[in-house]
C-alpha cells in the first residue's frame with residue numbers, strides 16, 4: 051500500500067555522473083565547468099537530452115546557481131530550483147529528496163541534484179587563515195583554536211566514546227573498509243593507497259580523538275544525479291532505481307551555537323530514521339548495502355547505530371573490517387571508498403554509489419543488492435538520509 | 446573561584462568583537478569586567494548560550510543578561526595537533542574543552558583548558574574560569590578554564 055502523500059516508488063534515479071575527481075586544488079577546470087560536466091555525464095548516463103532538465107537542486111553553500119547553469123545549458127524552461135541549507139554535506143540526500151518532491155508534486159519533469167567543489171579556486175576547508183576580527187557564533191569558538199571541520203565535530207565523538215565505551219575499533223574498521231573499497235574503484239583518489247591496522251594506529255593526530263585516517267579528504271570535482279517519474283524512467287537508458295524514502299533530519303536545537311544542541315551525542319539522524327523506515331516500508335534488516343557519510347569516522351559509528359544497523363552495546367563487535375567489506379561482509383559499507391577514499395564531493399558520491407549498487411554497476415558489487423541506504427552529514431545541524439531500491443524492492 | 450591572566454594562550458588568532466546587531470555585546474563587555482554573563486529568560490528562568498533574540502523554551506522576548514558563577518565541569522574535550530591557522534604552526538598541541546554549567550540550565554561553553562597540554566583530561570572534572578585579558582582593537586577578554594582546586 052502506497053500512501054498518496056509519499057514519494058515512495060514514484061520517483062526514480064535515471065542518471066548519475068561525476069567529473070574526474072581531483073586532489074584539492076588540482077582541477078584544471080573552474081568549479082562551474084566541473085558542475086556542467088557532471089550534469090552532462092549524468093544526462094549521458096540516463097540517455098536524456100540535457101535540455102529536458104527543468105529543475106535544479108543543491109545544498110550546503112553551493113556557489114553554482116541554477117539560473118547560471120540553466121543559461122549555460124540552454125534550458126528552455128527552468129521550472130524548479132531549490133537549495134537545502136545546512137553545514138557541510140548534510141544536504142546530499144536532502145537535495146535528492148527535494149528533487150523527488152518536485153517530481154511528485156508535478157513541479158518539474160526531470161530534476162538534477164548536483165554539487166561542485168573546487169578548493170583550489172575557492173580556498174580550503176581544512177585551513178582557516180586571516181587576522182580580521184570575528185563576530186557572532188564563530189567568536190565563541192575560533193579564538194580558542196576551534197575552527198576546522200574536524201575540530202567542530204571531534205568533541206561529539208569524545209563524548210560518545212565516554213558515554214558508551216565504544217567507537218575506537220569501529221572507527222578504524224570504517225576507515226579500512228573505505229580504503230579497501232577504493233582499491234577496486236578507478237574513480238577513487240586513493241586507489242593504489244592501502245590502509246592496514248598498523249598504518250591507521252601510527253597515523254598522526256589531527257585532533258584527538260581523530261587521526262588522519264578518520265578524516266575525509268578534500269577534493270575538487272562535481273557530481274550529479276537526475277530523477278524523473280518512475281513510469282517515465284522505464285523508457286530511459288538504465289534500469290530505474292526508485293527512491294523508497296528520503297528525509298531531512300534536524301533535532302531540537304540541533305543548530306544551537308557554541309555546542310549547545312540539546313542532544314549532543316548524536317549523528318543528527320534520530321528524528322529522520324523513524325520517518326524514513328515508515329515511508330520506505332523497510333526495516334534495517336532489509337538493507338543490503340550502506341553508504342554512510344564520513345566527514346569523520348566517529349560520526350559514522352553514531353549514524354549506523356541511529357539507523358538501527360547495530361546498537362550502542364555491540365557497535366565494536368558488528369562494525370569490523372570483515373563485516374564492512376563488500377566481498378563477504380554482512381554490512382557492506384561505503385563500497386566506492388566514500389568520502390575517505392573515493393572523493394569528498396560533499397557526499398553526493400555516496401548517493402551515486404547507492405544507485406550503482408542497485409544497477410549492478412559498483413566496483414565492489416554486493417550480489418543481488420535490492421535496497422541501499424545512503425545518508426549525508428552526520429553531526430551537522432540538519433542531516434539527510436535516503437533509501438533506494440530496485441523496482442523489485444517495491445514488491 | 447576564577448582568576449585572571451594577561452598571558453595569551455593562543456596568540457595570533459582572529460580576535461572576537463561584538464556582533465553588529467548588538468546581540469552578544471553584554472557578554473563581551475562582561476568578560477572585560479571579569480564577569481561571566483549569559484542570557485536568562487525573565488519569564489521562565491531558562492538560561493541560554495549562545496545568545497538568541499528569544500527564549501528557546503517559552504518563546505518570550507524578555508531575555509536579560511545575568512552574571513553567573515564562572516565554574517563548571519568538563520563535558521567533552523579534544524586535543525588539536527594539526528595546525529589549521531598560521532598562528533598555530535609552531536605551537537604544538539593544545540586542549541579545547543566543552544564546559545557544562547549545571548547551575549545555569551546546563552549551558553555549555555567552549556574554551557581552552559590551561560596547564561600542561563598533554564595532561565590527562567577527565568570528563569566531569571570541575572573547572573573554574575580564567576579571564577584572559579588581551580590587547581587588541583579594541584581590547585578583549587577570553588574565557589579560559591583550568592582544573593578547580
Ligand SMILES: [Zn+2]
Pocket residue numbers: 486487488489490491500501502503504505
Ligand atoms: Zn522562557
